Amino acid sequence: MSRPRRPARLILTALLAALGIAGFSALGVWQIERLHWKLDLIARVDARIHADPVPAPGPADWPGISAESAEYRRVALSGQFLADKTVLIYTPSDYGPADWVLTPLARDDGTVVMVNCGVVPDDIARAGGVTTPEGPVTVTGLLRISEDRGWLFSRENDPAARKWYRRDIGSITATLGLSPAAPYFVDAELGDPAAWPRGGQTVVAFRNAHLSYALTWFALAAVVALGAGLVFRHELRGRG
Structure with missing residues (x-):
């Protein structure tokens, strides 16, 4: 050739x-x-997580909430936990197999915000070893955006069986019949470092x-x- x-x-x-x-x-x-x-x-998140807490956004602000405008903002909110509507979401952690403990907080204005109270080892969570504060509480933490989309190999949520594999706030609040519910959730800060669930687990280090x-x-x-x-x-x- x-x-x-x-x-x-x-x-x-x-x-x-x-x-x-x-x-x-x-x-x-x-x-x-x-x-x-x-x-x-990185600069935006660093400034937000070290700022003084501001009131968690109310219904008037919900339509404008986005990752750019609000995620990782340090917020504070008061109300009472609805312990009977707690949701466990499996997650790997520094403590081995574990679960996020998401509990709705009913605020005085009638709205509901899902609070990620922290992580607890899976065996403790499944054995009923999760305690929820009773009475009025004030929670300080970081505002997070709902995880509506799954990853390539992530399992699909099963709302009918009340099993979620990501923190899809819209799906969770709709299934639990919570309304009006915020479209975001709040990662609670670390409280008692020896108690479960353990807050302050938000990952704020970004690979660059x-x-x-x-x-x-x-x-x-x-x-x-x-x-x-x-x-x-x-x-x-x-x-x-």
Whole structure:
């Protein structure tokens, strides 16, 4: 089988090189954009978690709540826990297999907010070892956005059996008949460090490897450009 003629090889090399350089460069630029987004997120979350608590948003503010506008904001709310409507959601933890303990808090204004009271080892939770404070309480914690969407391999919620595998607040409050209910939940801060459930478990450390990813993509674009240059040099020398 004969080799392609030199002009055809040069054209093919140029096209492939252009595609490679453009593609890798685009990925590098995308990672730079992600880097700026991640740095803004880290700065925003750091400022919010160390701020003085503000009243948890009421019904008038619910339509405008989003991750950008409110997530990880430190809030305070008062009311009484509805212990009989507690929901356990399985989660891996530093204590081994465990459960999030989500209990609705009925506020004085008649609204309900789901409070993630913390984590408890699964064997303790399933044995009924979860205690809920009685009477009026004030909870301070971080506002979190409902986990409405599952991950690629996450199990589907089963509201009919009252089993949830993510903190899907809309599904939980609707199934429990709680209304009007906030579309967010609150991660309670750490109280008694020896008690269960144990609050203060919010993960606020975000992995940031976007710069290294960007450099990798730009390096690949440079390798393609260098390889194309060597091919052209070889072909042109051969032609001379």
